[in-house]
Each structure stands twice: as C-alpha cells, then as structure tokens.
Amino acid sequence: MAEVKINIQQNEPSAFDLYDEDGKVGEMVFDIQGNDLTVYHTEVSPEKEGLGYAKILLDAMVNYVRENKLKVIPLCPYVHLQFRRHEALYQDIWNKIKEE
Template identity: 80%
Template sequence: MAEIKLNIQGEPNSFDVYDEDGKVGEMIFELKNQNLTVYHTEVDTEKEGKGYAKLLLDAMVNYVRENKLKVIPLCPYVHLQFRRHEGLYQDIWNKEHEN
C-alpha cells in the first residue's frame, strides 16, 4: 500500500509517495503568502497508471484545506485536474495567477 509523506524540511518542499519499492513519486511545491504553488508532479515510469499521482493530489488538497491555503497550479497535471474537476477545487484554486 502506498504512503504519502510531507517534506517541508528544506527546498524543495514536496509530497512524496512511497510503496514497497521505496520512493516512487513526488509533487514539488512552494509555500508563500498563504499560497501553495505546485510546480511539478512526477511518478516513476514503471509505477505510472497505479493512481500515485492522484494520491499526491489528494494529499496536497487535504493539506491546503486543513491549513486554509490557496493553490496556484503551475504543474500541468494539477492544472489539468483543477480544470477538469473545477467544482471539486474551486474553494482552493487561486485563479488570480492564471495565464
């Protein structure tokens, strides 16, 4: 079973996903002025399609809601998910930074 760990001990900050093989993916972000800016989400090629990116997304969304933050989704994956499911994320999506 996969486990998500929050890494905010240094730069870059990340949500990391681990399974029985160790770390298999990460979501890189920055916290600044009540915004969590997501830059990159990546899962090891051999682990793609197993739902790990969605686990990272869910962990980030839960963290943002618990800490009353907003998300600036610069990561293509996160931005696509926010656009596809806008109703799920409208409360945390900082659209002031849209291109």
Template identity: 85%
Template structure:
C-alpha cells in the same frame, strides 16, 4: 500500500513524496508563500504510472491546503488539468487570480 509523506523545506522547494514497497516512487514539488501553495511539478516513476499514484499525491496536497486554509496556484500541468476537469471539487482552493 502506497503512502504520501510531506517534506517541508525551509530553503528551496518542498514536496509530497510517495512511497510504496519499492521506496520513493513519486513526488509533487511545491512552495508556500503567504497563503498560496504553488505546485510546480508532479512525477511518478515510469514503471508505476497508471496506478493512481499521482492522484494520491493530489489528494494529500488538497487535504493539506484545506487544513491550512491555503490557495493553490497549479503551475504543474497535471494539477492544472485536474483542477480544470473537476473545477467544482477544487474551486474553494484554486487561486485563479495568481495563475500565470
């Protein structure tokens, strides 16, 4: 069973790291400044693609953001696409004003 663990860094980007029986198989890289969580990149090992792992990290990030009253700046193409496809699900946390 896959598990997402948050890895907060004082200096440099933080990440939501995804682990399964094979070890670390994915990550979602982000940074928090003030009340914004900026997602830069989501990656899953090629042999693990298509298993819903990116969605597990997305769900973990969304839960974290809501729990900590943050807004998301989705610079990551995957996260941005999911926010656009399912705007009603994410409108409460999507910071469109700060998007590039």
C-alpha cells in the same frame, strides 16, 4: 499500500513524497508563499504509472491545503489539468488570480 510523506524545506521547494513497498516512487514539488501553495511538478516512477499514484499525491496536497487554509496555484500541468477537469471539486482552493 502507498503512503505520502510531506517534506517541508526552508528556502527551497518542498515536496509531497510518495512511497510504496519499493521505496520512493513519486513526488509533487511545491512552495508556500503567504497563503499560496504553488505546485510546480508531479512525477511518478515510469514503472508505477497508471496505478493512480499521481491522484494519491493530488489528494494529499488538496487535504493539506484545506487543513491549512491555503490556496493553490497549479503551475504543474497535471494539477492544472485536474483542476480544470473537476473545477467544482477544487474551486474553494484554486487561486486563479495569481496563476496567470
């Protein structure tokens, strides 16, 4: 079973790290400035692609944002695509103004 651990760093990007029985298999890199969480990059190990691991990272990020009353600036292509495809699911947390 996959597990997400948040790795908050000061003065450098943080990450949601994804682990399974093989160790770290993915990450979503982000930074928080004020009330905005900017997602820069999502990556899953090639041998784990297609198993829904990127969605697990996305769900962990969305839960964190909602719990902490933040907005998302989705610079990561994967996150941006998911926000566009499922806009109704993410409209409450999507900061479209600062995205551009």
